[in-house]
Amino acid sequence: MRMQGKGVIVTGGASGIGAAAVRRMVEEGARAVIADMNIEAGEALVRDLGEDKARFVRTDVTDQAQVEALFRQAEEFCGVDAVFNNAGIGHQAAAVETTDEEWGQVISINLTGVFRVAREAMRYMQGRGGSIVNCASILGHFGQSQTAPYTAAKGGVVNMTRTLALEGAPDGIRVNSISPGYVDTPLLDLLEQEVKDFLVSLHPVQRLGRPEEVANAALFLASDEASFITGADLPVDGGFLAGKS
Ligand SMILES: NC(=O)c1ccc[n+]([C@@H]2O[C@H](COP(=O)([O-])OP(=O)(O)OC[C@H]3O[C@@H](n4cnc5c(N)ncnc54)[C@H](O)[C@@H]3O)[C@@H](O)[C@H]2O)c1
Numbered sequence: 001m002r003m004q005g006k007g008v009i010v011t012g013g014a015s016g017i018g019a020a021a022v023r024r025m026v027e028e029g030a031r032a033v034i035a036d037m038n039i040e041a042g043e044a045l046v047r048d049l050g051e052d053k054a055r056f057v058r059t060d061v062t063d064q065a066q067v068e069a070l071f072r073q074a075e076e077f078c079g080v081d082a083v084f085n086n087a088g089i090g091h092q093a094a095a096v097e098t099t100d101e102e103w104g105q106v107i108s109i110n111l112t113g114v115f116r117v118a119r120e121a122m123r124y125m126q127g128r129g130g131s132i133v134n135c136a137s138i139l140g141h142f143g144q145s146q147t148a149p150y151t152a153a154k155g156g157v158v159n160m161t162r163t164l165a166l167e168g169a170p171d172g173i174r175v176n177s178i179s180p181g182y183v184d185t186p187l188l189d190l191l192e193q194e195v196k197d198f199l200v201s202l203h204p205v206q207r208l209g210r211p212e213e214v215a216n217a218a219l220f221l222a223s224d225e226a227s228f229i230t231g232a233d234l235p236v237d238g239g240f241l242a243g244k245s
Contacts, residue, residue, distance in 0.1 A: 002223045004029035007078030009070065011061055011117055012087030014041035016185030017135065020211035021084050021218045026053045028219060031078035035059035035070050035117075036087065061087045061113030067120050075124070082222035083121040085114050086135040088153075090187045095148040103149045110153035111160075118164055122173055129172030133221045134161050136177040138237050142244050154179075158233050165231030174230040176221045181237030183209040204239030 008025050012018035013034035019041070022032045026049050034056045036042045042056035055077045059070045074080050088110045091102060114134050121132050139147055140154030161177040168175050182188065182199045188208075191199075200207055217236045220226055235241045 001029035002219065002225060003082075006030045006081040006223075007033070007074060008082045008084065008222060009033045009035055009074050009080055009117075009121075010084040010086060011035045011059065011113075012135075013084075014038040014045060014056070016187060017180065017183060017211045017214045017218075018084065018086045019045055020215035021086065022054060023049070024212065024215040024219045025082075025084075025222070028223070030082075031055075033057055033070070033074040033077055035061070061117055062108045064116060067116050071120050071124050080121065080124050080130065082131040082133070083117060084133050084135070084218045084222060085117045085121075086133075086218070087113055087117075088135060088187075090190055091150050092146050092190060094146055098148060106149035107153055110150065111156045114157050115160060118160075118175065122164065122168055122171075122175075125168070125173045126171050130174075131222045131226070132164070132168070132173065132175045133218045134175070134177040135218075136161070136179045136233060138179050138181050138235065138240050138244075140177075140179055140233075141235075141241055161233065162231045169230060174221075174226065176226070176229060176231065177233045178214065178217050178221065179233055179235045179237060179241065180214045181209050181235070181240040183211055183214055185211055202240060203237070204243060207238065209236065209238060 008030045013022045014036035032054045034042045046054045046056045057073045091106045136157040137154040139151045140158040165175040
């Protein structure tokens with residue numbers, strides 16, 4: 001039981017990679033707080049796992065007051081030993097077609113939201129230690145047409161993670177990121193099937209990732225098994241980035 005007795009927060013924990021991470025953390029002995037906007041899916045996951053193991057806290061990571069309330073509720077339910085900072089949205093449009101509103105929405109969830117949750121986690125973990133795992137993307141490492149705000153946000157997450165790791169180290173707070181390749185979750189629903197087929201062909205392993213495969217990486221970095229790892233980015237991408245460097 002790699003997370004026995006630990007308390008975790010998973011943002012975006014009601015769906016896809018986040019929901020898989022909640023399941024894996026609980027399987028490994030953690031109690032988990034699911035922080036998400038999707039009330040129906042979040043509460044269904046709690047029913048499935050049991051109210052003693054998981055709690056849903058409706059949270060919009062773009063709202064500082066809600067993030068503070070999340071940590072208060074998590075402290076009461078399970079404490080916060082680890083945070084999987086995973087909430088995010090997709091966006092696809094040419095830069096010349098991208099509005100200020102679209103830019104602002106992607107940045108405020110995928111970058112500022114990650115910062116806001118990490119900052120609150122670091123405030124909570126001061127004097128206690130802990131582990132923060134930020135969800136970046138392979139798109140944080142290279143450019144791709146039609147993804148300007150998304151690549152800006154994810155590139156920001158990768159480099160911000162290094163800075164937070166430096167600041168957290170004296171307090172025993174580890175901060176790492178993971179960079180998934182394309183993973184079969186509702187986030188890809190905005191893509192046409194032929195685009196998905198093309199994406200498969202870009203992965204050396206010739207398939208998309210499964211949410212559980214990313215969840216396992218988040219679990220490892222959140223756990224004490226990764227006790228000497230901080231400031232790192234772990235690709236979980238079927239070899240995608242190996243062909244880009
Ligand atoms: N699926 C992929 O191919 C892929 C690839 C690389 C990175 N990622 C990243 O993985 C993370 C999880 O994505 P996923 O594929 O599981 O998608 P998903 O859509 O299945 O899950 C994302 C979750 O985030 C929640 N969310 C959205 N906005 C929120 C907000 N403001 N506050 C709180 N929760 C919010 C959604 O309600 C949803 O439950 C994201 O950060 C995404 O960018 C996904």
